[in-house]
Amino acid sequence: MSSWTGADDEHDPEGQTIAFERAQVQGLLDDARRELAELVRAAVRVEDGTYGRCERCGAAIGDERLVALPATATCITCASRTR
Ligand SMILES: [Zn+2]
Numbered sequence: 001m002s003s004w005t006g007a008d009d010e011h012d013p014e015g016q017t018i019a020f021e022r023a024q025v026q027g028l029l030d031d032a033r034r035e036l037a038e039l040v041r042a043a044v045r046v047e048d049g050t051y052g053r054c055e056r057c058g059a060a061i062g063d064e065r066l067v068a069l070p071a072t073a074t075c076i077t078c079a080s081r082t083r
Contacts, residue, residue: 038071045073054078 045051052061054075061075072079 035071038073041073042071 042051045053045055052066053059054061054077055073056078057075059075059077061072065072065076
């Protein structure tokens, strides 16, 4: 009766697909949480009256950059320095 104990999980293709999809969903969730955290920080800056100002150098962030990245906290100069 040895075949009884041998659970064949590793060779279950559906099990692997589900694991893969879970990992992908987890990745999407992580991205969404990061974006949400940035938006929350942006909302705080709106209340502070500091929204649209670079949090590193204090310069005004360009309108085009704010349109493209509404939650950004740094101007294009500081952002390009760190990357
Ligand atoms: Zn800056």
